[in-house]
Amino acid sequence: MPAAPTLRAALRPPLAGLLLAAGVVLALVGQAAASCQLLADGWFRDSPQMQRASYLHRASLVRPASLARDEVGIRYVGHATFEIETPMGVRIATDYNAIHRPERLPRIVTMNGAHSTHFTLNPDPGIEHVLLGWNPDGGPMDHDLVVDDVRIRNLQTNIRGWDGETRRLGNSIFVFETADLCIAHLGHLHHRLTQEDLARLGTIDIVFAPVDNASTLRLDSLIEVLKALSPRVIVPMHAYTYGSLESFVGRMASEGYPVQRSDTPLYVASRRTLPEAATVLVLPEG
Numbered sequence: 213m214p215a216a217p218t219l220r221a222a223l224r225p226p227l228a229g230l231l232l233a234a235g236v237v238l239a240l241v242g243q244a245a246a247s248c249q250l251l252a253d254g255w256f257r258d259s260p261q262m263q264r265a266s267y268l269h270r271a272s273l274v275r276p277a278s279l280a281r282d283e284v285g286i287r288y289v290g291h292a293t294f295e296i297e298t299p300m301g302v303r304i305a306t307d308y309n310a311i312h313r314p315e316r317l318p319r320i321v322t323m324n325g326a327h328s329t330h331f332t333l334n335p336d337p338g339i340e341h342v343l344l345g346w347n348p349d350g351g352p353m354d355h356d357l358v359v360d361d362v363r364i365r366n367l368q369t370n371i372r373g374w375d376g377e378t379r380r381l382g383n384s385i386f387v388f389e390t391a392d393l394c395i396a397h398l399g400h401l402h403h404r405l406t407q408e409d410l411a412r413l414g415t416i417d418i419v420f421a422p423v424d425n426a427s428t429l430r431l432d433s434l435i436e437v438l439k440a441l442s443p444r445v446i447v448p449m450h451a452y453t454y455g456s457l458e459s460f461v462g463r464m465a466s467e468g469y470p471v472q473r474s475d476t477p478l479y480v481a482s483r484r485t486l487p488e489a490a491t492v493l494v495l496p497e498g
Contacts, residue, residue, distance in 0.1 A: 282484065284391045286418070288477040288495035289314050291329050292450045294397070294420060298390045300361040306386065306397045306420070308332060308342075320359060322366075322386045324399040345384030345399055352381060362390040367412050371402045385413065392483045393417045396441070400450075404433050410440055418481060419443040422450035423460035431463055444486040447479070447493050457494070464492045 279285055285297035292307035295314040305314050307330045308321035317338050323331035325346035335342050340359075345366060347353040357364045364386060371382035383402065388395040395418045405413075419441055422428040428450060429437065438446055446469070451457035465471050470491045477498030 279480070280482070282391050283480050283482045284393055284395070286395070286447070286479045286481055286495075287314065288447070288449070288479075288497055290497040291452065292324075292397075292399070292420070292422065294447075294449070296388055296390075296395065298360065298362045302360050302362050302390075304362070304364070304388065307399065308335065310334070320357075320362075320364065322364070322384070322397070324383050325371075330400060343386070345386065346382045353384070355384075355386075362388060364388055367409060369399075369401055369403065369405075369409070371400055387413060387416070393481060395481075396420070396443070398422060398437075401428055401434075401437070403429070405437055405440060413441070416441050416443045417483070417486060418445040418447065420447050420449050423448040423456050424450050424453045425456050425459060426453045431460065434460075435463065435467065438490075443490060445481070445491055445493050447495055461492060461494065 279297065279299050279301075281299050283299060285295075287295040287297075289295055289305070290312040291309075293309065293312040293314070294306045295316075295318065296304040296306070298304075302320065303314070303316060303318045304320045304322070305318040306322050308318070308323055309329050310332045311329060317336060319339070320341040320343065321335060321339055322343045323345055325331055325344070325348075331344070341357060343355050343357065343364065343366070344353055345368070352368060353366075354368075355364060355366045366384040366386050368381040369383045369385060383399045385399055385401065386397045388397075394414065394416050396413060396416045397420045399422075401422060419438065421434060421438060423431075423434065425431045425434075428434075446464070448457055448460055451460070461471055470487070470489060471494065472491055473494045474496065477495050479493060479495060
């Protein structure tokens with residue numbers, strides 16, 4: 213899919229350059245030390261660059277009063293778009309598009325290339341980081357970005373075009389690591405995950421899952437993916453087909469998953485309040 217120059221220009225340099233640039237830092241005070249498998253590797257947490265960044269910026273870290281040190285705000289905007297807010301106030305919008313947008317301008321957006329409800333060719337120029345889940349020129353598009361107290365990385369998967377043909381690496385599962393939580397957005401997932409995929413994703417605490425049962429995974433395959441990921445909280449999204457949300461909720465209940473329905477689109481998550489058993493949390497759009 214060709215991309216407009218404004219979209220290409222939004223791409224940012226790789227992680228190594230960002231760590232040395234002003235304003236990109238991981239605070240080593242417990243906020244972004246999540247339990248994902250990749251963070252268990254010592255190179256990231258214990259590197260000299262990260263230690264220096266922590267030393268220089270620790271005194272200036274400020275958290276908004278609305279979120280505690282170990283809390284993440286998750287607001288369901290609509291379709292496949294969520295607004296994620298970290299303890300330090302970094303706001304992220306997933307599958308950012310021209311239709312479903314959060315009220316506040318996000319600092320970071322992620323996109324997927326399935327169709328126009330998952331990306332926009334003209335992101336707001338005030339957005340600092342635009343992370344594409346696919347490469348407009350073809351081939352891989354790998355991200356590993358640290359901004360204040362959040363780390364964002366991706367795992368690319370294949371998708372099907374409207375013609376039924378496979379488009380390699382057309383989707384990304386984005387993983388957001390912050391406040392000792394690992395949050396995964398499955399994007400426009402079209403196939404089951406391999407053991408290598410699961411190993412790269414690591415331990416996932418909260419997952420946003422497409423439940424349309426039509427243009428993404430069929431319900432049986434989606435449930436297999438969710439069982440393999442074993443998250444503590446499953447938030448359905450992408451329920452645009454008639455009855456798809458109720459079908460998903462009913463099937464998950466029959467599989468033994470507790471189901472909770474929220475009256476508000478905002479979910480404040482923390483490790484201390486995660487449910488003991490994997491739970492489906494239905495958030496209304498808002």
